[in-house]
Amino acid sequence: MQSKAKTVKDYIAELPADRVEAIKKLRAAVRKNLPKGFKEEMNYGMIGYVVPHSVYPDGYHCDPKLPLPFAGIASQKNFIAFYHMGVSADPVLLKWFTNEYPKHSKQKLDMGKSCIRFKKLDQIPYELIGELISKMSVKDWIKFYEKYSKKS
Secondary structure (H helix, E strand, O other): OOOOOOOHHHHHHOOOHHHHHHHHHHHHHHHHHOOOOOEEEEEOOEEEEEEOOOOOOOOEOOEOOOOEEEEEEEEOOOOEEEEEHHHHHOHHHHHHHHHHHHHHOOOOOOEOOOEEEEOOHHHOOHHHHHHHHHOOOHHHHHHHHHHHHHHO
């Protein structure tokens, strides 16, 4: 479900009441640990964390007018999603995360390629998500991205 909100504040204001606190806490964990160079903005109808054009002028290969996406937070129909492109790009980071997750949540990890789904809002491992976001610099993400996008 993509939002048409233009700002993060507007996005949060349109959330169902039962999602607001969890989204705010997830956002706070990300912002507290986000490496320098990434920027928070609305991206693809969700709260996004991107490499701005001022850092990576080429932008996103699917639409170069858009900045290079890295992570996102979204309220979906049946869950809250945290998207982290680096987990699908870096097998070492993926292994670390999947090994750490059970230490931080009683819920079984529900994960797609870069999407981590939280159906039980009281089981979101905010601290772990903060640590995950801190583990990849802008420079590292660009390296992984270029390696992947040039194969496509």
